[in-house]
């Protein structure tokens with residue numbers, strides 16, 4: 001097998017970030033050879049760790065290193081130690097600046113309910129079992145960035161305004177990406193909007209219909225965001241790929257997270273739609289990959305954090321940035337097997353189950369993933 005090589009920048013960040021990222025790195029080191037790939041890792045600081053060492057939440061040279069990598073794998077940033085800092089000096093500013101520099105416009109949050117954990121969700125097991133969906137959220141437009149955005153006070157009282165702008169090109173690139181992703185999944189796209197009220201949503205729907213004509217083999221429907229929020233927790237199996245604007249995606253992706261039973265289980269990817277610099281094909285996408293959870297300061301340093309969110313983020317990186325779908329499948333199957341065997345970190349252990357440590361969970365997944373690949 002020809003060995004391909006990839007350069008990965010690791011940004012551990014704060015709290016449990018470095019702990020779970022180390023496990024993702026260990027997995028990649030183990031799986032590289034059997035999967036026919038070599039990974040070269042470099043590391044940099046981000047968030048509170050970078051503030052403590054360099055006085056800024058991320059140095060320009062480290063942003064440059066991210067731009068030169070084939071993919072970026074991140075832990076989490078933030079913690080009470082830095083909460084007193086101003087908005088532009090806080091750990092989160094490093095992450096926001098990096099996302100901007102990398103031009104990441106699409107946030108992907110897959111939520112898969114592993115059979116062994118169907119009882120962990122606060123929803124009924126019969127409702128969530130078998131759910132396997134992906135929320136694709138537009139990340140650079142909409143209400144969070146639209147102008148004017150201001151607060152004023154006059155003699156009549158206080159006013160505030162935020163603006164929700166979208167250009168057709170922004171809608172087209174994210175909806176197109178959603179269709180491409182659906183092609184390698186269950187071939188269904190649901191576009192979420194509020195087209196019965198909002199002009200931006202009417203534009204969104206029009207453009208989504210135009211894009212859908214390029215993909216006749218993908219089933220396509222629209223959902224209004226309000227009723228979609230209900231369906232997401234009453235009939236989650238209805239959905240495969242769901243695509244939506246920034247604010248709707250922010251809300252619905254957190255709602256969807258409840259299905260999986262623990263934040264520690266969930267991976268994410270942010271993509272910019274272009275191939276990594278050294279990729280031989282245009283199908284690969286440059287991305288930054290990170291677990292959905294934060295730095296979990298309440299359990300940091302205890303070696304009990306669930307590494308699965310970070311491990312599945314590494315698996316997404318293999319699938320989307322390096323076109324190593326077989327290795328990604330092996331990792332996902334290994335996670336399912338480890339859970340079937342009864343391995344539980346503290347966040348997913350129910351009463352009577354003895355939790356394993358971060359490294360015990362991770363080590364079992366590595367063994368099972370290698371076995372899967374050589375099977």
Ligand SMILES: NC(=O)c1ccc[n+]([C@@H]2O[C@H](COP(=O)([O-])OP(=O)(O)OC[C@H]3O[C@@H](n4cnc5c(N)ncnc54)[C@H](O)[C@@H]3O)[C@@H](O)[C@H]2O)c1
Pocket residue numbers: 016020075076077078079080095263264265290292293294295296297298299304305306307309347
């Ligand atoms: N992308 C990011 O880096 C990111 C995202 C969210 C929050 N944060 C930051 O993280 C800090 C803590 O925020 P928070 O407490 O609201 O959210 P959090 O996700 O860090 O923790 C929420 C709860 O989930 C638990 N948890 C999280 N990850 C876990 C894991 N891998 N294994 C087991 N349990 C896990 C925590 O112990 C905690 O009880 C804050 O500074 C916040 O700003 C960062």
